[in-house]
Amino acid sequence: MAYFQESFLLTAAETDLHWRMKVSSILRRMQDIAGHHIDSLGMTRDVLADRGQVFLLSKVELTVHRSPRLNETVTVRTRPHPAKGVYFIRETVFCGEQGEELISAASAWILADPRNHSVLRPNVFDWGPYRFDGADFDPSVARRRIKAPGQMQKLGQRPIRFTDLDGNGHVNNAVYGDILCDFLPAEKMLSQPVRRVIIHYEHEAKLGETLSLSGGEGEDGSYVVLGEKDENRSFSAQVWF
Numbered sequence: 001m002a003y004f005q006e007s008f009l010l011t012a013a014e015t016d017l018h019w020r021m022k023v024s025s026i027l028r029r030m031q032d033i034a035g036h037h038i039d040s041l042g043m044t045r046d047v048l049a050d051r052g053q054v055f056l057l058s059k060v061e062l063t064v065h066r067s068p069r070l071n072e073t074v075t076v077r078t079r080p081h082p083a084k085g086v087y088f089i090r091e092t093v094f095c096g097e098q099g100e101e102l103i104s105a106a107s108a109w110i111l112a113d114p115r116n117h118s119v120l121r122p123n124v125f126d127w128g129p130y131r132f133d134g135a136d137f138d139p140s141v142a143r144r145r146i147k148a149p150g151q152m153q154k155l156g157q158r159p160i161r162f163t164d165l166d167g168n169g170h171v172n173n174a175v176y177g178d179i180l181c182d183f184l185p186a187e188k189m190l191s192q193p194v195r196r197v198i199i200h201y202e203h204e205a206k207l208g209e210t211l212s213l214s215g216g217e218g219e220d221g222s223y224v225v226l227g228e229k230d231e232n233r234s235f236s237a238q239v240w241f
Helices: 023-040 045-050 175-183 186-191
Strands: 004-009 054-064 073-084 087-095 101-112 153-159 196-201 210-217 223-229 232-240
Touching (some): 004 023, 023 054, 023 073, 023 087, 023 101, 023 175, 045 054, 054 087, 153 175, 175 196, 175 210, 175 223
Antiparallel strands (some): 004 073, 054 101, 073 087, 087 101, 153 210, 210 223, 223 232
């Protein structure tokens, strides 16, 4: 399938204090274009809901080659790739005004029952308009694991608020980008750009719950952050600067 694409002007609300695109803004744009793409194929949220289906993001990883900056026009391109196990694989690329690749990303989505968010097998999905062009793409996002360092320290707690939620009744995937960056070491966030991020969404966080955050440095120079609630891990993330 050829890339589905759209362009946008990066606004101040989507940037950090260095006028670079925030991790949460990247995640929001990835979510938006994935939704717009399947809408264009006739598989809108309402159509899927009538079939007892909803797409939920499970894993995402992105590499920032050069961060988009304030008032830069960015083109986002996306296309699906064949499923791996229960995961629907999607490729997303952010390009600059001269066509240069700014951000490359992969995501793994699950098809779920909207009533209880139980996972559905890909074979119940209507693959009719959802075609592939055979392009090579590394699907390892589906099997990647985040290993917690041997030494982790408590970073604090994060209550879940009304504005964190989306229409699925849980914290929106992009909000975790802000939670993650708020609990990363401030000295790194202030002095170094984020170069690579992996986030795994494990158990839903809902209104009134509180995440307990812990973090530690990995052997490869990365930093790992875990968010847990009621003895369940809500998300895990790994970041390289």
